[in-house]
Amino acid sequence: MSEYQVMRWREIPSMVMARDGADTIKIMLPARFQEAIDEAAMRMGEIDADAYTAGWNRDPWTPSDEVPADLAARITAALEEEFSESKLHAILDAINPAN
Secondary structure (H helix, E strand, C coil): CEEEEEEEECCEEEEEEEEECCEEEEEECCHHHHHHHHHHHHHHCCCCHHHHHHCEEECCCEEECCCHHHHHHHHHHHHHHHCCHHHHHHHHHCCCCCC
């Protein structure tokens, strides 16, 4: 049985990991996700290393019957679809700039 996990900064996904025993696949989401993460951190004033690092979290491991490579690719594609450019902009627009 395999399982997957999504790494996020706050609610914005950054990477998908899937594993089955010793076989681990890691897929970074496209650059627009990291750009949104950096922009969100700046708007929230979380630009020092401790504050920025504190925003990172990992979802719980979720079991699956798929092989890790297929599983990671499927979850990555689903996140790319769910977090469209407009959704990422909406997340950023909901954040008040740091004063």
